[in-house]
Structure formats: structure tokens, C-alpha cells
Amino acid sequence: MKQAIYGLILFTFLALPPVANLLESIMIMHMHMQMPLLVFAGFLIARFFQLKFPQFFERWNANGVPGMLLFLIIWLYWMVPRAMDEALTSPFMELFKFFSLTFLAGIALRDSWKKLGNIEFSIMYIFFTLKFIIMGYLYLAIEDQICNNYLIIEQKTLGWGSLAMAVCFVIFGFYWHFTDQSEYQKVDL
């Protein structure tokens, strides 16, 4: 329960207008900091819902696949340049961003990722690694301004940021592949 309170505090902090404005004024902070932090806030808040409505998650998200799909859809949605632009210009979209990333993506992720089997987990891992590589490449290769609210130089920065994330994912992949995870998993269960 403590976790949920921390999550709520984080969420409130991110929603403070000066904090939100600051993070949104720089493209890479908008996508690689504000959005993941919102998901993380939801991840913490999820504990409250898991304790309160255990049957709901048990029935609707037994194997973690629906939740993971929901997380993926919400996350991909906010990668659409238009969605990012609209979050800045329309208050309704801004509200939807805070709600969807925290309460849909964050909670779904928390409830799903441990339930996923090895194959599903690998698919997710490959998907996200590829996503970061492709996005990084796209943002570096495109010469046009794709967000009306951000300069091209910020787009390039975001491209390098995505590639850096991809590198982290690849490193994690090696680590995960070459170490024996069974001991950790026993402890977790």
C-alpha cells in the first residue's frame, strides 16, 4: 500500500503545471522522461488496485497477455508524432496522456510482466529493442520537422536518445541470455 501512495505522490508531482511544462518543453524529456515516469507512477499505484480487486486481474489478465497488449498499444500511441503535438495544444489530450499512461499502461504493465511466459517475454524484448532502433534511426534520418512544436535539432537528440536506449536493451539482452536466472526467479516466487 505504501507503494501506491508513493506512486500517487509521483503522479501528482508530474501533474504540477510547472513540472509538466518543463518536461514538455524539451522533446526528449517529454518522451523519454515524462512518459516513462507516468508509467512508473501507474506501476506503483497498481499495487492498490491489485490488492483491492484481485479477482478482476485474475479473471481478465490471467496470463498477462491482454495487459501487455494494452501497455504496448498505449505506449505506441504516444510515439505517434501527432499525439505528442496534440498533448501540447489540447488540454483534453494532455489529460488523456496522464490518464492513459498511468492508469492504463502503468497498471497493465505491473500486472502483466511477471505473468508472461518466457516466449512472450522474449517477443516483448525483441519488439522493444527493434522499436528503439527503428525510432532512433527514423528520427535521425528524417530531415523534415515531424512535430510542429519541436525543432529539428530536438528531433535528432531524441533519435540519439532512442539509440542509446536500444544499446542498453542489447546489453541487457546479453546479460539475460548468458546468466542463470533460475535462482533469482525462485526468490521472486
Place this chain on the structure above:
Amino acid sequence: MNKKDNTKLAILLVIIFGIGLFYISTDGFRAYTAESARMYDLQQEKPTLPNVTLKDSHARTYSFDELAKDKYVFITFMYTNCGTVCPQLELNMRDVYKQIPSHYFENDLVFLSISFDPLRDNPEVLAKYRTYFDSDGETWRMARVNDSEELTNLLETLGVIVIPDDYGNFQHNSAFYLISPKGQLVEVMDFTKVDTAASILLDHLDKKVRD
């Protein structure tokens, strides 16, 4: 219902939700950037242009309506100090210009490059700039809008977003705009697709001449 069924139902619902979300927010999978959404919206709305007063490279002053009387107007927005997209935009405009038979320029069509930097782009600067693109200053004019309120109004109507950067330059979205003889916006075209723009323009002109 058993547990397994619910999970499958949940997957289905999530997928439907996802398709709906993307469908609605991209105007039916058409517009993935705010820029393409803007172009799509403009094509649907066909707004009428506000009248503005222009000062061109020959230092002549006239209203847009005077210039555009019974003519199609092919417009781009630029500023002469621009080192990035504007030269490309104007070069592409020249390529469109070259594809249009000259008799259309007698009564049916005029090309117009509008500067949104009235401080620096005075008639002398525009007169020099136009020579870089073989603009003759008559059938293809370069002009600025003197009045800042008129300019803002015009840019807003056409959804042109201009962001000043830290180095005295501007970053802005670019497109070819076609205004009908009635003063209505009829086309917003991708400025990188010269041949497409030229053929769309010719279609409109053919129709006008036939009528």
C-alpha cells in the same frame, strides 16, 4: 465463463480498443503527424483567405484581392534569411512554375511567395532574392505583408506555424497552397512532390479555362 475465455475476450477488447484509438486519432489512419492532420483539415474546410495588403519586390502596394482577381494564386511562405527549407521550397516552386505553359499566366494564374519576416525582407532584399529563382516579379511575385496583425491572421488561417529560434531564424512548416479565383483555399500540397503539385495545378487551370 471460465478464466481462459475471459482472457481471450480481454485480448479481443484490447485490440478493438487499440484499433479504435488509432483510427480516431489519425483521422482514419490518414494523418500521423500534426502537419498532415493540418493539411487534411484544411482540405476539408477550404477556408476563405483574409484580405491582406502586400508590398512586393517592386515596392508596389496592393491588396491580395486586387492581385488575385479572377485568378488562381499559388502561394508559398518563406523568409529570405532562411538557410534550410526555404531555398528548397522556392526551388521546387520554380520547378512547378516551369511546368506551367506561359499562356496561363496571362489571366488565370499568379505565383506568390509571401515573406513572414517583414523586418528584414524589404523590397530591395526581395528584388535580389527573386533573381535566385528566376522569378520575374510579375507572374511570380515576392512580397511581404506589412501589417503584423494581417500577417498573423493569414498565417493562422492557413495553419502556418512559425517558431523563432535562438539565432534570429525561424522554423516553420512548408507547403504549396492554391487559392481559387473565389479566394478559397482549394489545395494544400506537399512541396517535395513537384510533379504532383504541377499536375494538380494544371487540372484546376484546365477546368477554369473550359468554364
